[in-house]
Amino acid sequence: MCIIASVPGPNGPILIKNRDRNYDVDLKLAEVRGSLVLLDTLTYWLEGCNDQGLAIVNSALMVGRDEKEKKKSKSGKKSKDGIRILRALLQEDIQSALDSLLTYDQGIKGHTFIATGDRLWCLETTSKHRPILTELDPTVLHVRTNHGIYHPDAGYMKGEDRKSSLIREKTAQIVLSECRTPEEVLQAINRRFLEEDSPFNMVRATEKMRTSSQLVMEPGTHSVYINVIDAYTESFKNSCGEGSPFRVTVTRDLSPEPPRDPRLGK
Numbered sequence: 001m002c003i004i005a006s007v008p009g010p011n012g013p014i015l016i017k018n019r020d021r022n023y024d025v026d027l028k029l030a031e032v033r034g035s036l037v038l039l040d041t042l043t044y045w046l047e048g049c050n051d052q053g054l055a056i057v058n059s060a061l062m063v064g065r066d067e068k069e070k071k072k073s074k075s076g077k078k079s080k081d082g083i084r085i086l087r088a089l090l091q092e093d094i095q096s097a098l099d100s101l102l103t104y105d106q107g108i109k110g111h112t113f114i115a116t117g118d119r120l121w122c123l124e125t126t127s128k129h130r131p132i133l134t135e136l137d138p139t140v141l142h143v144r145t146n147h148g149i150y151h152p153d154a155g156y157m158k159g160e161d162r163k164s165s166l167i168r169e170k171t172a173q174i175v176l177s178e179c180r181t182p183e184e185v186l187q188a189i190n191r192r193f194l195e196e197d198s199p200f201n202m203v204r205a206t207e208k209m210r211t212s213s214q215l216v217m218e219p220g221t222h223s224v225y226i227n228v229i230d231a232y233t234e235s236f237k238n239s240c241g242e243g244s245p246f247r248v249t250v251t252r253d254l255s256p257e258p259p260r261d262p263r264l265g266k
Contacts, residue, residue, distance in 0.1 A: 001146040012117040012220035035089040060153040111144035117220030217225040
């Protein structure tokens, strides 16, 4: 499954998303009424930021449902959370965006980070849990994977999946702890420390889940960085036009520097 994080930087919080899917994706970077979103055209899942400097990323907690997403989408069922995120981005102010995430169509599910240039919130809920919205310290690193924090009985609870969620969370905390720029964040989150097919890597390439893209957003500067992993991406289209308020950088199959943290190996 996925990793989301908020990394403190000189221009405010930097949001990151490692997106894991069990199918090869078709992605589109598009501008929608003052918002820039990275869209999965099969499921209508999306995340992004708006021209007011608000960014949103999300990671699943109803993990069994997420693992069946491709099958459901081919039968015509699309992601409700993608629509919920887009609606929040289209709001006129931060409070309206937060209210929208909490209430629109029964509210967004999973772990959600919402950031501006100087503030940060997390929202944690599932269809079986009440939503908990908390304002976090934007000068501190925060990481979420696929187990509950405020709801300990949410997400992966046992076995290898639980172990993977905990290990990926801890690994991301370590590699991101000294990052201060979006470029450093993207390099760090793209690293592998174990065999390529290990489910404990941040970047995954297993039969069950594969990392297809990485999204980094710095809302304080309207900067967006996308790394597309071609092996698990059928297509990627960038329709961000000239004169856009967003500064977009796209890479393909980014080759990270070797790990330097002795706790994670040489």
